[in-house]
Amino acid sequence: MxxxxxxxxxxxxxxxxxxxxxxxxxxxxxxxxxxxxxxxxxxxxxxxxxxxxxxxxxxxxxxxxxxxxxxxxxxxxxxxxxxxxxxxxxxxxxxxxxxxxxxxxxxxxxxxxxxxxxxxxxxxxxxxxxxxxxxxxxxxxxxxxxxxxxxxxxxxxxxxxxxxQVLRTQINPHFLFNSLNSISALTAIDPAGARNMTIELAQFFRQTLALSEKQKIPLTDEIALCNHFLAIEKIRFGKKLQVQMQIDPDSVECLLPPMLLQPLLENAIKHGIRDLVDGGTITISSRVRAPWLFVAIDNPIDAQPTEAQGTGTGLKNLQARLRSLYADKARVEWQVIDQVFRIEIALPLEK
Structure with missing residues (x-):
């Protein structure tokens, strides 16, 4: 016209x-x-x-x-x-x-x-x-x-x-395979544990499908998803895997991309807890320092790993995903201090 x-x-x-x-x-x-x-x-x-x-x-x-x-x-x-x-x-x-x-x-x-x-x-x-x-x-x-x-x-x-969509659906298939193998093994020696693991696995994937459709979710929803994942892993590793939450109450309603922490927890178990004879404690922490939300994961690692270290693909995917969503406004840093691997993510504060 x-x-x-x-x-x-x-x-x-x-x-x-x-x-x-x-x-x-x-x-x-x-x-x-x-x-x-x-x-x-x-x-x-x-x-x-x-x-x-x-x-x-x-x-x-x-x-x-x-x-x-x-x-x-x-x-x-x-x-x-x-x-x-x-x-x-x-x-x-x-x-x-x-x-x-x-x-x-x-x-x-x-x-x-x-x-x-x-x-x-x-x-x-x-x-x-x-x-x-x-x-x-x-x-x-x-x-x-x-x-x-x-x-x-x-x-x-x-x-x-x-x-x-590609980056956030890259759940390590070994997690699913290991979970199914653990369920198969538990059916003979611990039917109740196998049943609980099956329920947790179903809830985890049900919640994963629901959250993957959203661009951002509150931290409290991401923590709930992580709890389902950790419940499955605790059945596999028993007392070797301990988890400690240090969540700032001001951060629970802060927004972040869905399934941001689960791959990091999987890496913490795969490259840290699994290689330790006595296991260890994974610490998930969050804090708000306006205008930023900080989320960190700490896990102990073996001084001499029994197998080859990872290729860093998960961390590269994490950086690519944050770059797509936040450009240069988000930051990811990791370091090893006293046999503790720490990764911290800084995101713009959104509620």
Whole structure:
């Protein structure tokens, strides 16, 4: 739709501009001693306003010539030809309107419209219509730029969502396999434990599916998901696995991406607790220091691991996921102090 005619505000602004052009034309007639003020205004203002309505067709002239198909000769022919046609239309319009006003037979009506003035009106109409085409052309170019930006933004959102979906569903399949193997082993020696483990596993995956559809969840929901995961692991590892929660009450409603902590807990067990003869305690802590939410996980590690260390894929995925969601506003740091591996995540504070 023609942007000038899209709403009342644009229509009013457009006709205000054409009214100014009409008054300017009247002033030129007065300054060149071709007419008195009353005659000039009566001649120039109505014809200019009517021509302003006709000039709205310049939008369709500009739109009919796609930017990809343009060259100098085509643009000159189409734009110039349309401007010449409407220049003639305005000159004819001025002639007939002046003839009508002369019928009033009043001093304030009509001007002396000679051939020289008619030629000037033709040139003026041609230039005004050509200017209208150029204005619409600029508006169309700006609209194309905005549409391209919107398409690019939509593509980025889709790409980001796809990336996040892949990253947050990368649950280590060994966790599922180990859980099923543990359930199979427990059915013979501890049927009640096998049943509890099956229930916890079902609840964990049910909650995982529900939370994975959301972009961000409260910390309390993430902790609940972690508790289901840890309950399964405690059945597998028994007293070797201990967990300590140090959750700041001010942080429980803070938002973070779902399943952010579970892969870290899995790494803490796989690369820490499992290699220790006596096991150890995993500590999950959170604190709020506006404008940041800090979440950390500490776990003991063996001074001499019995198997090769991990490749760091989980930490790389975590960094990529936070970068997609927060750009450079989030931070992940990890270090080993006195055989304790600590990873801390800093997120912008959201509730």
């Amino acid at each position: 023609n942007p000038i005619l899209s709403n009342l505000r644009n229509i009013t602004l457009t006709y205000a501009i054409w009214l100014m052009i009409g008054c300017l034309l009247a002033a030129l007639l007065v300054l060149t001693n071709l007419s008195a003020w009353a005659n000039a205004l009566l001649f120039a203002v109505p014809t200019t306003l009517l021509f302003g309505g006709l000039a709205a067709s310049a939008y369709y002239v500009a739109r009919a010539l796609p930017m990809k198909k343009r060259n100098f000769f085509i643009v000159s022919g189409v734009f110039g030809g349309a401007a010449l046609i409407y220049g003639v239309i305005w000159a004819v319009l001025c002639f007939f309107w002046n003839k009508v006003t002369l019928q009033f037979d009043e001093m304030w009506a009509g001007i002396e419209l000679n051939q020289h003035l008619a030629s000037l009106l033709f040139i003026c109409g041609t230039l005004l219509y050509l200017l209208s085409i150029l204005v619409y052309d600029v508006l169309l170019a700006l609209e194309n730029i905005r549409q391209a930006e919107r398409r690019e933004a939509a593509s980025e959102v889709l790409a980001r969502d796809a990336e996040l």
